[in-house]
Amino acid sequence: MSSLALQIPLPERFKNNQGLPDETKQEYSRILALYSSDTLDAAEWRISLTIANRTGNIYFPKTTKTIESDITRVTVIIMLTSGASIATCQRRVHDFDTIFNFFHSENIELSCLSQDGVNHFIQYLDGSSFDNWKRNQYMQSMQALIETCMSFEVLPRTTTIEAMYRFDGQVEPKRAPDTITVNQLDSLFFDKNVDIPLGYRAIYILLRLHTHRISEVLATPLDCMSYPDDDVFAITIPNSKETPHHIPDYQKYNFLLSGFCGGLCHDIVHTQQQYAISQQFNLPDNLKEYLFVSHKGQRLITTKDFNSYLSEFCARYNIIDASGNPTKVTSHDFRHIAVCERFKSDIISPERTSVECNHASVDDTMGYGYYSKHDEAKHLAQIVSPILPLDSNEQSAPRFVPARKYEILAKQPTTRVIPYYGLCLDRKCSPQFERCFHCDLFIPDPQYREYITAAIKRLQEANEFIAKKHGSDAVRQQNLKDIQTFNAYLEKMDAPKDHQKES
Incomplete structure (x- = not known):
């Protein structure tokens, strides 16, 4: 497929693989310095969101097009200043890379982009295996790319390109994993005789007992444990998204030391706490005072670490779903499991669950409460009691x-x-x-x-x-x-x- 963009002459300032003007790069380098000590053209930015007390890395793919690299980096800086999370910025970088790769395959120059080029990208998405949610994410990134290009006159501001297209259609709601899958994982992660790295076991237990995001659990402070009463201990976990606009709101959860889950949770978290304390002198200042120091080196455990281990663990122990197929579980699935369990218990209200999840509305929380299809059918077939x-x-x-x-x-x-x-x-x-x-x-x-x-x-x-x-x-x-x-x-x-x- 060829693009009509090929018929448009390339502007003079982009013929020699030039990027944005030096004065523009200098201006955004100064803004970047508020978040990172890395240079604008570095392959990796170590970002620190001071107000939200969050740190993380943003990785940039290699590209031969200077203008594409500059536009990507400037877009990320603009997103950071508007309160976007580090994870959201990384997704935008990935989306831009996908879009640029498509442009390369179609011989489309960014500065010569036309409506035909956007339409070809829509056709590409329509024929892809992506679901509509992912397709629309790419279209939102395409729209952001065009707006940035026009702002910096990479594209003429008089250009008319419509990228508001969105894919419609029924989308299957996100469902929690099968109960049989959760039971298999619980039987292993709650068994101290099973060889599981301490930090991963502690993360699993905290994700299972509450509705937190993995980013919140990983941001648990080193001094998270307290003892408010005899036979009772508490764990304090931040409850906020990873953005400067979400200042951590720490929530305290009480456990009985004499209970099975409570006692196990105390032993595992306390042991991890002692390990983290022993590693403090090896850590840089911005990583100190956090609970989840990795056993792999002088760093903190990341979401990728835990999800990768979870994938390997399921394969190693042959964790299956209700149909007998190998299962795929991520850290976010435990959030769906917890919401479903709260709804099923009929003890904790949807409103209270919504507060614990830090959702914008109860509707968001209700959208999490979908059992797997197998469990829903079984549940509906068994729970009904006579009216009288x-x-x-x-x-x-x-x-x-x-x-x-x-x-x-x-x-x-x-x-x-x-x-x-x-x-x-x-x-x-x-x-x-x-x-x-x-x-x-x-x-x-x-x-x-x-x-x-x-x-x-x-x-x-x-x-x-x-x-x-x-x-x-x-x-x-x-x-x-x-x-x-x-x-x-x-x-x-x-x-x-x-x-x-x-x-």
Whole structure:
């Protein structure tokens, strides 16, 4: 595929592989000095975000095009000054490199970029194996690249190039790993007899017990442990994103020393703390006072270290998913696992979970609470209990729902199942049972008419018994409310038929 950009003459100042003007580079070198002691053209920048107390590295790929290198570096500096995280800057560098490689394959010069070049890149993404989320990330980077090029007149400011294109389509929600996978990992990481580096074991335990990001756990301070009471110890972990605009908010979590998880957590974290203390004299000043000093040398453990080890660990111990296939787990998956477990427990509210996750809204947290498809089908098939027992003296026993039905429904990413009631077409919503009856996206299941009718009858009989025995009025009022709810369910079930008759 060739680009019409080839027909546009290359501007004089870029013919000899020149980059941005020297005065522009000097100006941005001064800004870079606020974040790093490295030079503008260094292959690696060691970044320090003082306000957020964060450090990290940004790596730049080798390129033969000076202007591409300059534009990439200037864009990163602009992002740092606007509060972007180090990880976000690194992603933008990677995206630019992908875009530039595409330009090279198409013989497109950056300074001669046209709408045709952007359209060709869209076609390339459309035919790629990337999901829409990744495609749109690349398009956002393309848009940022064009804006930067116009700001520094690499592209004429009169140029009209549209890069706002976004890929649409249903996106499967991110799901937690299968429970069987988590159980296998837990059985190994919580077993001291299994050979696991101390730091990795401590990170795993903290990720499993709470909803923190890996970047937050890795930023745990050296003095994180305290003893507020007898038989109780606390661990303090920062709860903030890795940006200058997110000043660390330290949260304290209490554990019982006598409990299994608490006792193990104390022993592992305390041992790691002692190791980190012993290594302080070997560390540079900007890495001191952190808990997770690496066993590999005079540095801190990184996200890449932990995820790489996790991948090797799963392969070594043959960790499989519910289908018997080799599993792939990352540190971020434990955040999804923790949210799912909190929702399933029905003890910690979504609002409280959202605060612990440091999410912008509860909606973000709800988006984390998706079980794996296998676990969701199994969960929905087993958790349903009768609305009322057939006999007031009987205990409410779990009622079995055919698992096969829900396994089929779970394969449809746009369908959410409301157990024993019907279907919800809102993929982003979580089942709320009776509350779902009043939602326009809820579809009653006709096969449950007989059960709902019987439930109404039982409630009415219960109220007659309460009236006869002068029982609790509060119970009677709740029964009346449930009767009203179930009648609304039947009306909703009959509504389409009535509508068809009128038509």
